[in-house]
Amino acid sequence: EPEVTQTPSHQVTQMGQEVILRCVPISNHLYFYWYRQILGQKVEFLVSFYNNEISEKSEIFDDQFSVERPDGSNFTLKIRSTKLEDSAMYFCASSSGGTGYGYTFGSGTRLTVV
Amino acid sequence: GESVGLHLPTLSVQEGDNSIINCAYSNSASDYFIWYKQESGKGPQFIIDIRSNMDKRQGQRVTVLLNKTVKHLSLQIAATQPGDSAVYFCAENLKRGGFKTIFGAGTRLFVKA
Numbered sequence: 001e002p003e004v005t006q007t008p009s010h011q012v013t014q015m016g017q018e019v020i021l022r023c024v025p026i027s028n029h030l031y032f033y034w035y036r037q038i039l040g041q042k043v044e045f046l047v048s049f050y051n052n053e054i055s056e057k058s059e060i061f062d063d064q065f066s067v068e069r070p071d072g073s074n075f076t077l078k079i080r081s082t083k084l085e086d087s088a089m090y091f092c093a094s095s096s097g098g099t100g101y102g103y104t105f106g107s108g109t110r111l112t113v114v
Numbered sequence: 115g116e117s118v119g120l121h122l123p124t125l126s127v128q129e130g131d132n133s134i135i136n137c138a139y140s141n142s143a144s145d146y147f148i149w150y151k152q153e154s155g156k157g158p159q160f161i162i163d164i165r166s167n168m169d170k171r172q173g174q175r176v177t178v179l180l181n182k183t184v185k186h187l188s189l190q191i192a193a194t195q196p197g198d199s200a201v202y203f204c205a206e207n208l209k210r211g212g213f214k215t216i217f218g219a220g221t222r223l224f225v226k227a
Contacts, residue, residue, distance in 0.1 A: 048214050091157045099213055100165065
């Protein structure tokens with residue numbers, strides 16, 4: 001069964017450092033998403049991406065965040081200057097349609113900012 | 115508003131019994147709803163979905179019911195098994211010039227052997 005792959009599984013970074021979280025969505029999917037989940041809390045929407053541009057973003061997704069699809073297979077989330085409160089699980093997801101379709105999620109990257 | 119919330123944070127059931135997990139949503143314009151299951155250390159996993167033009171949809175051992183009048187969604191799991199122990203999220207698919215799915219707070223299901 002096709003999978004969404006995320007790397008690394010765990011990233012520890014110093015506060016103020018830049019991090020890039022990587023995702024390989026399902027190959028024939030056209031819509032891509034990043035979500036985050038602070039420990040024990042709900043899954044929060046960050047951004048959706050379609051046709052090489054951001055489709056929608058949440059209030060969390062401020063100027064410190066950016067997304068990119070650098071080639072035909074990868075989808076990345078960059079946090080420019082990490083804060084302690086950025087510590088969370090970050091999930092990438094993809095779908096074949098924009099609405100009316102369930103998402104396939106990756107296993108996540110646990111980001112720990114120290 | 116665009117909130118999706120759950121009535122109970124935890125649910126404990128005996129193995130073999132049926133489970134019912136409830137969810138309330140507030141955006142009457144939403145037209146697509148999904149239930150996701152999240153096991154410890156994993157990402158959310160799609161279980162079943164329903165469009166707003168339906169009241170009920172059945173899958174393998176799972177049924178989703180949608181009551182648009184009271185904006186209520188439920189997930190029924192038949193013959194609950196230990197492997198069903200997880201956190202269950204209802205989610206609401208919104209399109210307002212963009213694409214996103216909003217998750218509810220989650221219900222943790224414990225299955226007692």
